[in-house]
Amino acid sequence: MKIRNTLCLALVATLFSFQQPGGKKYQKLKDGVLVKLEKPASGDPQYVKLRVVTDNIIQVSATPVEKFSPEPSLMVLENQRGKTDWKFQEKGETLVLNTKDLRVEVGAATGAVSFFDKNGKLLLQESNQGRQAFTPVTLGQEQSYRLQKAFAVDKDEAFYGLGQHQTGLMNYRGWQIDLTQYNSVAVVPFLVSSKNYGILWDNNSITKFGDVRPYQPLSKLRLYGKDQKPGGLTATYAFDKKTGKTPITRQESEISYEFLQDQKRFPAGYALEGGLMTWEGFLESDATGEHRFEMPSSGYVKVWIDNKLLLDRWREAWNPGLSVFKAPLQKGKKHTFKMEWNPDGGVSYLALRYLSPIPAQDQNKIAFASEAGDKMDYYFVYGQNLDGVVGGYRHLTGAAQVMPKWAMGFWQSRERYKTQEELLGVVREFRKRQIPLDNIVQDWSYWKEDQWGSQEFDETRFPDPQGMVKEVHAHNAKIMISTWPKFYEGIDAYKQFDQKGLLYKTSINEQIRDWIGKGYVSTFYDAFHPEGRNMFWDLINQKLYKMGIDAWWQDASEPDILSNSSIAHRKALMNPTYLGSAEKYFNAYVLQHNKGIYEGQRGTNPNDRVFILTRSAFGGLQRYGAATWSGDIASTFEEMGRQIPAGLNFSLSGLPYWTTDIGGFFVENKYDRGPMTPEAQEEWRELNTRWYQYGTFTPLYRAHGQYPFREVYNIAPENHKAYQSIVYYNKLRYRLMPYIYSLTGQVYHQNATIMRPLVMDFGTDKNVLNIGDQFMFGPSLLVNPVYAKNATKRRLYLPANTGWYNLYDGTYQQGGRQIEADAPYERMPLFVKEGSILPFGPELQYTTEKPAETITLYVYGGKDASFELYEDENTNYNYEKGKFATIPITYNEAKKTVTIGKRQGEFDGMLRNRTFQVVYVQPTKAKPLQYDAKPDATIAYSGSEKSLKLN
Structure with missing residues (x-):
């Protein structure tokens, strides 16, 4: 393009x-x-x-x-x-x-x-x-x-979009949003307003x-120690109790341990491992009003102001995440302050800064x-609505493709399958247990330890990678593989790129070593260079695509050349680019990197839909067959809660395909250091159950993470309610495939959005402007994830001006109010909007196992309803040439009639005859969701319009 x-x-x-x-x-x-x-x-x-x-x-x-x-x-x-x-x-x-x-x-x-x-x-x-x-x-x-x-x-006015930010904010009004690519931050500079x-x-x-004013260090406030002494907070650095050392106490006016370069600022002789730090005293501002605080942190951190707990979170020590919170301060008043930090590792990161109240004129x-x-x-x-706004964005930056149908099924992943046999054993086990699966993922380090960037398997652990791929395909599954734009110094691929001047050399010149084995020096290629992109595709094409690899996992695409380096150093590490200074192009690396893979694969095999999963994003990424996942997040209920508004804002940024590591990526010590206690094991099972429930209704349905292993049978035995709930939702996802794949088609043909913040469909209801933990999955399903430990109820809002059906039992209630919905361990509250048509297909083990010859239409009355069923050839780009079919389905409330309209379009292998079974749900006549329910009407359909009256 x-x-x-x-x-x-x-x-x-x-x-x-x-x-x-x-x-x-x-x-x-x-x-x-x-x-x-x-x-x-x-x-x-x-x-x-x-x-x-x-x-x-x-x-x-x-x-x-x-x-x-x-x-x-x-x-x-x-x-x-x-x-x-x-x-x-x-x-x-x-x-x-x-x-x-x-x-x-x-x-x-x-x-x-x-x-x-x-x-x-x-x-x-x-x-x-x-x-x-x-x-x-x-x-x-x-x-x-x-x-x-x-x-x-x-x-x-409320503001949304801007990519994926994990501070828990839905509406950005009054806050500063930092658009800097980072592991778990994906930048898309497209802002969306509630004014359409x-x-x-x-x-x-x-x-x-x-609010783009620079954040200020704490030293800009008047600080007092816990003894009221002015000049700074009382900082106490307690050592691991096993050392018997006396804590170090000093007065500090700044808390700034944000980057690798800041580790030297800790007190001389202080070791973070096993330590505990506190900052105590008083804050005094010269302004009255809401003060906003920003904290990048890892480890365990708690913050109190005026004895109110404002932040309590854990994040893995090696990968800090950003938090924001606010507190009202009065001019000239001393406010009590306390912060407690357990770094939970030998290297950890923390900083705290603030913004004074926004001036009245601003x-x-x-x-x-x-x-x-x-x-x-x-x-x-x-736009006339937010769909129109998203459509305008895609008009400018490119359409999002119809993802291959198999990509809409379940993805099983782990960090990482260490051998060929491990990976194949998982696929075999899913098929043996008859748990639906479409995709298996080979994460990083399948190469020899010192060969990062070779894209070659270590034959001692993967003796027959070609045979491995063939067996995965024989089990009717696809395989995605992790490739990084990273090369170890001296390997053959490094030399080929280096000879043509296509590598960033700062990390080589500085001899920066990574964390693998003894540590190896590496760098990234310059994805802004057309020849660099071509060479990268040629490499993975020759080594992997020709082997039959189906999809690409592009990790560290920010680019993350040196994790936790300062922003200035990160820019130096990718300077200069082919187009100019890294300062000018810092956020766009991911776009160019994935452009090369997309164009390379389409040029090599125009009939094979590209699928890329990448850890970052940028404006226009959707045109390159790419989806984004939310990065290396923590396995906590609190972190799960942050995923929901992050994914919703990402969707409002115009990029329709997003996913999160179901279960979170990195875990607390109680889960992976020796045998779990019974309490920790049950908490782990509950966390995964709730996350799987939520993940079922994200655009891409994918489990991944570090040990403990993430396969459902490794989480809990078959007789456990965690196992049963996870499998229930897996099968529900596959039953909904006619609905889900139709949404996927609408993404391309109608600029639709799959995962929909409530403001998209109910923008005139001012109650939804700040709701970031509920959403519509397509036009009909209201999804209400449960992200609180031990919860059996979930407080939620039913949007106004429509009624709502409980998906499970079919009961009806009016919207426009808060309710306390049942949320037993096994179930997440799901509601269907009044005036909806939900198509359910057959039970499947993989998305293309059999055609949907019989579709059960659940028609939810009370208002007129419509749905357009979409089908195409599933894996190629012929839909761009008009080879697809749609079947309009409508329900008329006044006449109580359902109409299967005339089929439009055709494609090779199209199913020409099918049966629609209609289950009619009304406000006064509840019907539970049952796949084998006796239909209220049956329609034999061969492409021509058919109508019938419902009783």
Whole structure:
């Protein structure tokens, strides 16, 4: 795919050789308007350009110099302009562009842009708050600019999207969101508003959104020790009790152990292993109001302010995660503070910083601030609803493909199958137990210890990898394999890339060693280089794809060249890139890396749908057959709860395929250090049961993690309710395959979203704006994950203006209220929206085991309903050529009739005749979900429309 080239104003002097009436300088273009600012102040743009992309998408560009940079967009595709009959007019000091959907105004003197709907309602207005839009910055040998753009917004507006962030926030209003790629943070610079518009911020560098003021160290507050002594908190560093050493106590004004480089800041002679640290005393601010705190942390950490516990979490020592919390502080008042930290490892990370209350004049402002760029570029995307906004994003950045049908089944994974026999034994066991399975995953380190990047199996553990792949296929399963963009110094693949100058060399020059064995020096290839991408595909094609590997797991694609290194060092480790400085392109590595694999496989085998699972994301990633998982997360109920809003915001960012490690990746010592106590074992089983229940209704259904092993039969025996619940939901997923695969088709053909935040379907219900732990799975199913230990009830909200059926027993109740739903160990609360049609297929062991010759339609009355059944050839790209079929199914409440409409389209191997069995559920007539339920009506269908009345 070609990348859009931004207009280059090579003849700008000629372009502005005339003045418009009134002294204003502007030029009407064929697709917009170009404005030259009259008296730009330092840091202001010299030119602002508006381009009409479609009736609902406007591009805004600005430059501080005489020419727009010709630098291409990596996110936005070329030639995305749609047909539009827009009109231009001049109204005094204002230039106006009108489309069918929007009115856009730009100040002829200021360049400030405002967006209105077709009825004149203000949607969004630029407001740079008197700050510089462009600040010069030197990046090595390059000159560039820091960028900032602010907007005035409504006081009740909510904001979503921006990728995957695991702080537990659903609505970002009032917070700062850090758009920096990191293990468990996936950056997509597409913001979505509850007012049905989006902003695609077309910049590849590290960016902040929201309240973009820099976080301040604690030392900016007045700090007092627990003895009231001013100057800092009382810090106590207690040693492992076994050492018998006296704790170290000192006064500290900052808590900053965030990166590897900060480990030397601990007190001399202090060992983290087995230690416990506390900071105690008082905080005093010079402002009154809500103070927001940001804490990257690993290990066990608790924070109290005014004796209120604000944070209590655990994260694996080697992989810190970010938390945010807030506390009201009063000017001049001392607030008690206590923090307790058990690092839970020999190296661990912790920092704490804060933001003072948002100034009154900025309460209704948001901003983007980026580290580097030669121009400012963003797209305003409007929609009648949030599906329309997501559709506009995909219009700009590319359609998301229909994933292969097998990808929508269950994935079993483990860190890691250490031998060929281990992997094959799992596939055999699933088939023996008749537990549905479509995919098995080979994680990292299948190579010899010193051969990372070779993509070659260690023959002592994998004596016949070709035979292994064949046996997996013989069991009607697929296999995905982990490949990293990482190469050990000196191996053959390293030498091939190095000879062509396609490797980042800083880590080589610094001789940085990883954590494997004795430690090996490594680096990553430059994915921004076209030849680098081609060579990487050639490598995995020759070594793995030709062997029959079905899917690609792209780990560490942030890129994570050195985990927990400072951000400045991370940029140095990938500097320079083929396109320019790492500062300018830091967030886009994952996009280019996966572009090479997607284009490589499609070029090698155009008939085989690409499937990539990658640990990061960026704008446009969806066009490369890629899904994202939420990274190396912790195995706790608290962490599970954070996954839900993370995945929902990811979906609102326009990327439809997302998954999480069911059960969490890394576990606490009580689970993996020797035999589990009975209490720990039952907690482990409950955690996995609840996570499997939730994972059933994420776009991709996949279990993965470190020891203990994650296969259901390794979690609990068959007679245990954990085992029974996990298998129940697995089979429910497969029964729902006609529904799920239809949703997958709608992603491509209708720009649909599978995992849907409630604001997408119930945006007029203000109660849903902040709900981040419930969601719709497709148009019909309300999913309410249980993420509290020992819970048997789940408080949830039933959205207003519709009724809701309990999926399990069919009972009905009206929406618009909070309820306390039953949530026994074995079941997660699931509801069906009134006016829904749910298609259930046959019991399957894998997604394509047999065609759905009989489909049971559960019709939930009370309102009209519709559903479109989608089918295609399952594994190829013929759907792009029109080879697919849809069957419209409708229910008319007034007439009590169900209609199976005329089939549209066809494809090779299409099932031409089938039976629909209708089970009719009504508000006054509950019916439980039973796959063998006696139908209320049966329809023999051969492609022509058929209707019947239901009793």
